[in-house]
Amino acid sequence: xxxxxxxxxxxxxxxxxxxxxxxxxxxxxxxxxxxxxxxxxxxxxxxxxxxxxxxxxxxxxxxxxxxxxxxxxxxxxxxxxxxxxxxxxxxxxxxxxxxxxxxxxxxxxxxxxxxxxxxxxxxxxxxxxxxxxxxxxxxxxxxxxxxxxxxxxxxxxxxxxx
Numbered sequence: 001x002x003x004x005x006x007x008x009x010x011x012x013x014x015x016x017x018x019x020x021x022x023x024x025x026x027x028x029x030x031x032x033x034x035x036x037x038x039x040x041x042x043x044x045x046x047x048x049x050x051x052x053x054x055x056x057x058x059x060x061x062x063x064x065x066x067x068x069x070x071x072x073x074x075x076x077x078x079x080x081x082x083x084x085x086x087x088x089x090x091x092x093x094x095x096x097x098x099x100x101x102x103x104x105x106x107x108x109x110x111x112x113x114x115x116x117x118x119x120x121x122x123x124x125x126x127x128x129x130x131x132x133x134x135x136x137x138x139x140x141x142x143x144x145x146x147x148x149x150x151x152x153x154x155x156x157x158x159x160x161x162x
């Protein structure tokens with residue numbers, strides 16, 4: 001059994017050592033393929049880091065509820081910019097009608113600015129409605145079953161013909 005060090009200095013990564021155990025095996029192609037995939041992954045990750053696709057900046061996403069249906073993205077952008085730098089604003093709309101569903105997500109550039117926005121605008125009156133501003137939670141996994149259709153394929157009645 002031989003130990004091999006992954007040379008990640010080319011990728012510029014923070015961690016420095018990964019041990020990979022190799023066993024003597026009659027099929028040398030397996031290990032050659034493994035080393036190729038390993039090298040390709042290191043190279044791809046380093047390209048992502050160089051391209052800036054990996055976010056190192058800690059932004060904060062806020063849920064803004066109880067919005068007036070007339071509130072626009074620009075209105076929220078202008079309002080939340082009083083608390084700091086706004087990265088993005090996304091008012092959630094109904095699929096069929098295109099009308100606002102009464103809530104939105106606002107992304108602030110830092111957690112400090114996000115917390116300041118929560119303190120400043122939670123309970124704030126906008127367009128005759130009291131805003132509900134919280135830190136956005138991860139979307140809950142919903143069951144993607146058959147949409148309420150239960151039972152067997154024989155329409156739920158009696159014995160199957162087959």
